[in-house]
Amino acid sequence: MLEASSVAAEESRNLSELSNVDKWPKVVMRLAPFPSGPLHIGNARMVVLNDYYVKRYNGELLLVFDDTIGSAEKVVEPDAFEMIPEGLEYLGVEWHRTVYKSDRLELFYKYAVDLIERNEAYVCDCDAEVWRKEHKAKEKACKCSILSVEDNLARWEKMLDGTYPERGAAVRLRTGMADPDPAMRDHVILRISESEHPRVGTRYRVWPLLEYSWGIDDHELVVTHIIRGKDLVKEGKIEQHIWNIYDWQHPELIYYGRLKFQDAKLSKSKSRREVLEGVYTGWDDPRTWSMQSLEKRGIHPDAVRKAMLDLGLSVVDISISMKTVYSENRKLQDASAPRMFFVEAPVWVELTGLPPEIQEAEAPVHPDFPDRGVRQIPLGRSSDAAVPFVAGISERDLKRLTKGEIFRLKDLANFTLKKGRRPEATFHSVEVDNVRTVGGSIIHWIPRETAVPVEVTMIDGAVVTGHGEPSIKNIESGTFLQFERVGFACVFDVGDPVRVAFAHK
RNA sequence: GCCCCGGUAGUGUAGUCCGGCCCAGCAUCUAGGCCUUUCGAGUCUAAGACCCGGGUUCGAAUCCCGGCCGGGGCACCA
Numbered sequence: 001m002l003e004a005s006s007v008a009a010e011e012s013r014n015l016s017e018l019s020n021v022d023k024w025p026k027v028v029m030r031l032a033p034f035p036s037g038p039l040h041i042g043n044a045r046m047v048v049l050n051d052y053y054v055k056r057y058n059g060e061l062l063l064v065f066d067d068t069i070g071s072a073e074k075v076v077e078p079d080a081f082e083m084i085p086e087g088l089e090y091l092g093v094e095w096h097r098t099v100y101k102s103d104r105l106e107l108f109y110k111y112a113v114d115l116i117e118r119n120e121a122y123v124c125d126c127d128a129e130v131w132r133k134e135h136k137a138k139e140k141a142c143k144c145s146i147l148s149v150e151d152n153l154a155r156w157e158k159m160l161d162g163t164y165p166e167r168g169a170a171v172r173l174r175t176g177m178a179d180p181d182p183a184m185r186d187h188v189i190l191r192i193s194e195s196e197h198p199r200v201g202t203r204y205r206v207w208p209l210l211e212y213s214w215g216i217d218d219h220e221l222v223v224t225h226i227i228r229g230k231d232l233v234k235e236g237k238i239e240q241h242i243w244n245i246y247d248w249q250h251p252e253l254i255y256y257g258r259l260k261f262q263d264a265k266l267s268k269s270k271s272r273r274e275v276l277e278g279v280y281t282g283w284d285d286p287r288t289w290s291m292q293s294l295e296k297r298g299i300h301p302d303a304v305r306k307a308m309l310d311l312g313l314s315v316v317d318i319s320i321s322m323k324t325v326y327s328e329n330r331k332l333q334d335a336s337a338p339r340m341f342f343v344e345a346p347v348w349v350e351l352t353g354l355p356p357e358i359q360e361a362e363a364p365v366h367p368d369f370p371d372r373g374v375r376q377i378p379l380g381r382s383s384d385a386a387v388p389f390v391a392g393i394s395e396r397d398l399k400r401l402t403k404g405e406i407f408r409l410k411d412l413a414n415f416t417l418k419k420g421r422r423p424e425a426t427f428h429s430v431e432v433d434n435v436r437t438v439g440g441s442i443i444h445w446i447p448r449e450t451a452v453p454v455e456v457t458m459i460d461g462a463v464v465t466g467h468g469e470p471s472i473k474n475i476e477s478g479t480f481l482q483f484e485r486v487g488f489a490c491v492f493d494v495g496d497p498v499r500v501a502f503a504h505k
Numbered sequence: 506g507c508c509c510c511g512g513u514a515g516u517g518u519a520g521u522c523c524g525g526c527c528c529a530g531c532a533u534c535u536a537g538g539c540c541u542u543u544c545g546a547g548u549c550u551a552a553g554a555c556c557c558g559g560g561u562u563c564g565a566a567u568c569c570c571g572g573c574c575g576g577g578g579c580a581c582c583a
Binding site for chain 2: 014032033034036066068069070071072073074124128131132136137166167168169170171172179180181182183184185187188189190191192193207209210229230231232233234235237255257258262307310311312314315316317318319320321323324327328330331334335337339363364366367368408410411412432433435436442443444482483484485486487488505
């Protein structure tokens with residue numbers, strides 16, 4: 001029930017029906033992340049699309065960690081087994097079962113033997129580079145491919161028992177040396193790796209490649225629809241080759257194009273390095289663009305979902321801006337975000353002549369919803385009218401003001417800027433209209449005596465220090481708020497200083 | 506070099522399969538007006554696109570051919 005309504009609420013205009021749904025008892029899809037780190041914004045499309053369709057068809061979603069041994073460049077990061085589900089939960093993805101590729105090696109071995117016995121695969125001990133140049137490029141089968149089934153089985157045993165060293169032999173699928181597409185010629189499907197695996201250690205030394213493991217598992221797990229990036233079309237073709245050998249029903253293959261973000265540089269390996277070296281504050285550092293980091297910034301998961309779903313399922317490569325996500329987020333959260341004053345690196349201005357009876361300012365919690373009440377901003381000033389009240393404003397605002405100009409400290413009073421090397425201003429009046437009629441600036445500010453130190457982590461990781469109005473101390477951690485005229489941010493630490501993560505303008 | 510895929514405003518996307526309802530819709534971005542004690546929200550307006558060339562047709566973004574441009578693959582990575 002809940003699921004149906006959540007899908008109904010999502011924009012689906014750009015997403016057509018899945019094909020051949022009626023040919024299967026129920027729709028089953030899978031999420032297949034390689035556990036090298038947490039999910040980042042670049043993975044969100046794959047995740048959201050699969051989740052969306054599973055919900056739309058009331059199907060089943062599998063989380064399958066694609067944790068085969070990888071390579072020197074692609075290393076399994078053990079923490080990812082925790083961080084990926086965290087990211088999924090943030091996104092509101094509901095999966096029904098978790099599977100680890102590394103638990104299924106025996107299955108892949110069983111089929112490997114069967115494929116060899118059917119003479120659909122053979123063990124090749126050629127040097128990889130030689131094979132590429134002399135055999136693949138020239139469409140010439142190598143000597144291994146004419147070996148008998150018995151010889152191949154013997155070689156297979158030698159792969160398993162350690163007779164062959166790493167790279168000493170590999171199992172190739174007979175996809176055909178004459179295939180016009182060089183990518184398809186007798187592809188390797190299993191190879192030797194003695195790297196230690198974080199889950200199964202060194203129990204296995206022969207590991208499947210992605211296209212092979214999925215050729216088997218998409219069938220074994222009864223996956224019906226596969227939505228994935230178009231960088232995997234060759235893998236899809238090899239899977240189909242395997243399905244044809246066994247005459248298995250083909251799952252539907254759906255590809256989407258590459259997604260780039262103009263304003264976010266995504267690199268899991270760089271993030272991993274920087275997190276390890278302490279350059280980044282952790283996997284929730286904004287520069288990782290992880291789900292954790294978006295959550296910390298108060299980006300609503302539905303903003304991410306909406307932005308991803310709006311892209312549809314086009315196979316074209318696209319480049320979008322995070323601004324579309326931010327725009328969605330504003331729509332979702334502006335109405336609920338309390339307003340607050342924050343001044344970065346305040347310039348302190350002496351204000352004279354403010355009537356002594358004015359001891360505090362009142363500002364609405366949210367201008368569109370007066371019923372939510374007001375924030376009290378105690379000025380903490382002396383009751384002696386001769387002592388100036390000191391307020392902090394941003395340097396940017398000060399620079400924009402011209403001498404003699406009337407301006408307003410929002411929700412407090414109007415002042416006139418005086419000349420002088422130190423910024424000073426004199427009280428003009430209280431009524432807003434006095435500044436509005438002359439088109440004067442209305443700026444945000446904080447009182448020096450009662451302001452609270454605040455640290456803002458910007459999107460590029462820079463930490464900006466400043467002060468917030470006193471009431472920020474009473475805000476709960478996790479609150480998504482708006483610093484008036486500055487932007488939206490999310491509080492993640494209510495200590496001293498109060499720490500917030502900047503979300504967007 | 507060889508295979509495959511794709512090209513609608515700045516960015517995305519709808520329409521393309523089954524040609525006319527599209528002198529092309531929507532979102533975002535940009536500019537401006539209104540509103541507002543925020544540079545937010547809301548609201549109104551403006552600007553902005555069918556890669557090029559042929560062909561078929563009464564009629565083409567939609568079909569055909571050629572070209573150009575872009576992307577992906579050709580790993581004992583995922």
